[in-house]
Amino acid sequence: MILLLLSLSIVGATDPYGDVVSGEGKLILSGNPIKIAVQVIEEGKPVVNKWVYFRAHNGYLTYDSVLSDQSGFACVEFIPLTNGWVEGIVNGELIEIHPSVLPKDTLIKLILSVVIGSVLILMGLDSTNKGFSRLSGERIRQTLWKMTNRPIFAYLTGIFLAIFLESSTLTGLMLLGLLESSLINLTTSLIVLAGASLGSTFTVQIIATDIIQFSPVFVLIGFLLWQSKTKWSYIGRILLGFGLIFFSIWLIRESIKPLLDIFTLDVNPIILFFGSIILTFIFHSSAATLGLLIGFIGVLDFSQALPIILGANIGTTFTILLGSTRTSSEGRAMGMGYVILRTIFVILSVYLFFLPRTLIPTSRDIANIHTFVNMWGFALIPFVYPLAFSMNKMFKRKLFGVKLDTMYLSTPSIAISKCHEVIRESMEIVINMFKATLVVFKKNNNALRKVVIRRDDEIDKMQEELTTYSSRLLGEELTEKESNKCVTILKIMNEIEHIGDLISKNLMSYAGKKIKKAYFFSDEGFGEIQEYHRSVLFNIEETQAAIGSMDKEVASVLLRKQEESKEKINRFRESHLSRLKVGKPESIDTSTLHLDILNDFDRINFHIYNIARAIIGKL
Template sequence: METIINIVGSVALLLWGIRMVRTGVTRSFGAELRRVLSLSAKNRVTGFLTGLAAAAAVQSSTATAMIVSSFAGQGLIGGVAALAIVLGADVGTTIVVQLLSFDIKWISPLFLALGVFTFLASEKARHKNLGRIALGFGLVLLALKQIVLSSAPLRETETVSLLLQPLSAEPLLAILVVALLTWFSHSSVAIVLLIATFAASQVISTQAAFVMVLGANLGGAFTAFVMTLQSPVASRRVTTGNLFMRGCGVLAALPLIPYAMPYVAMMGGDHVRAVANFHLMFNLALAVAFLPLLSLVDPLVRRLVPERPDRDDLQSPKYLDSGALESPTVALSCAARETLRMGDEVREMLQSTLQVFVTNDDTLRKEVERSDDLVDRLHEAIKLYLTSLSQQEMDAPESKRCVEILSFTTNLEHIGDIIDKNLMELAAKKIKGQTLFSTDGAREIDEFHQRIIANLDLAMSVFMSGDLNLARQLIREKSEIRHVEQRFTDNHFARIGEGRPESIASSSLHLDVLRDLKRINSHLTSVAYPILERAGELADSRLMDGKEENTDARPRPIRMQPTTK
């Protein structure tokens, strides 16, 4: 029992070490990595080499496949190029296994010390992540050493022999079991290294280890496939194609293992090196076989994963890339892009609002109300995405940006609710009662509405740029909007005092529209406050000399003119 516990603990340490290395690389170089991958789609050879380098750096073909599939889902990369990159990524992970298969475990204390001291002594996020990479690499080497030591007694344990005998006798069962373990661990590198250490300890035979390596390769492709099941069609085609090619490779390589063993032995090395070399040979053979055939594989995958407009709703989030969550900077950019899309939808709703009031178009009114459903869905998706991101370690600026995005999307969602629940309800009353605004009143509402539209555009610019001057301008506009709303309200009461029939009939509607547009503007200006606060330009209190500065609370004079009859 103690041996099993030690092995399980060592495997957990191995998985954690690999995760630390992958996390450190993606956080340090995630943006650069994604940029290189997006530019590597010129031809299949370039894509293959880029995928190889990316997976070797990240130590995960799954992570690389997720990034590429997200690009494919956004239409940034074609199917053939994406499949070439994942073929390269499959080969890239074998480089990591090759490196760790050498007897370099003795330097694990050096990497552990370097990683810890770098992480603790650094203030910059990139330096901390470099320390995390060194620490993770040290943990991987330490875990491999512990697995070798802990598994040594298993050679003479009859129970282990009984458990492994079915796997040795049934290759397909061994492939299936190892594939499931790889899917569960989300790391084919870790599973291949574990298989290699078991082979080195003679817990399993070399031939059985080769069979299990095939299972690890299949499981690695299955992991990415499962993670993109809810993604757009183009994204699923990449991971489906990868699973198809690996599945074909596994079926073709399984009966050839006995014939391949002498050639692997000719490459020299111990059992660990033999497993690593077979892993490399399999993925190289897979690349050589399929790279020229990708023009045939791509249309086949398109038939396997056809377009489904009913499932791939155009109203679903487009830019929330789950593969970017391990790189907070990139993930925040994805969330900001989706927020811009949400803002565009709110702007369209707001733009259509005036048209509904002017034309009394009930069909357009219902379309505006339905648009709020999309705004709500996008807000919920962005909120869940940022919640997942918050579980990652972020530095102070990234945490602040995360809060800013969440705050702005919440305000956009409130604006959508004001348009849907308030303004469209007022429009329905106006349509039902065939109410008309006075000529002057309609002109003032139109002018007020256009100012709110302009402030929405300004707020989106402030949100994306963080520009201090634009933030100041937005706050000045808030004060100006308050004065304009007060002036237009006074004008309306003046027209009532003059006895204008349209003003009297539309009084309640007119004032409520002005009030709701002003509320929308208040939600928009909230985006400027964090920027002004960082610049030290935000007052702690809005009270001046014991009086309230906010003129919204002041009673407004009503200038009534004598009624003429």
């Protein structure tokens, strides 16, 4: 309060730039000293050597009276308690100086509430994400597999996936796996992500709903359902997660209530923008960052809230970008394309800064702005095509390189898909090795023989990584169906590794011996080797097709050929013995070699049939 006299007045001190230095509104912890400054003026000029008297309310002063200096300033130190303030008095006229006093216990409660609230939000989002993914992860993957290249359908699919998975990040990680499997293309994946960006705002809309007071009910019902061993346990996880999120927001709101009448946050918007990006990347979730923002409703105006919302929209892309660095070139192209796409959303949303900046937004305002920012995805669908073309040019595709990343373990359907990619890739290597085997024997190509041996080292490494990864995956909360799939994949990988060993350690050893000793097969003998090689190669390729879709029908057809294979190899053995009786020199020199090759081809067939049995579920 400022009282003016006709000739003499006392006002709060300001510096030459007009900034208040009186201590009015300055944030200070209770018990800490603050400088209180007033100015005595007369007809607009400072008054020197005028006694100014001070009176403390809920606090302590260093002096209770001070002479004004050359600038008319009179300054004292004030140690405030809760709600402390000071009166300055000159000639019966007074001014009140009210600093913003923050009780120490309130600050401690605020820090603890923010930390605990952040942890609870992350736990809640993790619980709901796992609940949704466990409940329908496999069904969602099947939906994506069947997706066409129609952009509208892809966009709508992205919206519904993000709503159901409760995360555009989780949708993106799932798309990475499907992209590497060539089940979708880059353009489609970016359109799906554009839709997922909008769908993910649904979570923030729920968080902004005024049902926070029911958080204990959500937690209780969710926990009870989670303890059941049925599908309801996944619904329980979802309810428990939302309950934790609502409780964390209530906790933060309660902790800042004492601050609402004390101060509003005044931070540079650029700092808030980049801080939001970093925080969202750490949380791996824009919903977590915006959940915290909703908790701070009342101390932020639009000028502070907008940079946080926009920063969260960019920060959420870096989790997918980081995950894509450990995938194929197409995966990296998707990660970078997604960052560019969401950045354009933010750039196009600068019009939001024309909103009244001093208004205090409600939780619904924050949720709606977040939704509006991501609605740009639909308008930008035509832009996705040149963006995908540019990303494909920037990142070149590699033939092999599935990465078993631990970030997929929290979503078993994705992790199992990645493991499935490994056995498909390793089977592709085996096919190439087996095709090369005949060339090595036919042309005595020693360089190719060494290449085939090195390819087996790749299979050994893939088996080791798959076994380690699958062991960790089996330690997660899997359904019986997911657990069986994981075990089947391990069985198949074991058979593939045996085939690789037969080719590299046995067949290539025979080839080395043939090259070194300059042996030659008889025309009839090598013709039989070629014929049996074609038969085994056909079985391997049929097995590869069965593995691709885990088709039990194809596997069953393959198993019915066992008797035919046995008859064929017995016929070739008898034919070879007949040539030995005739006394053909080539047959005599290569007799052991010839039979060993046929026997190992037969052993490869044995492992092929084991893979078919594993697919059917009889191994």
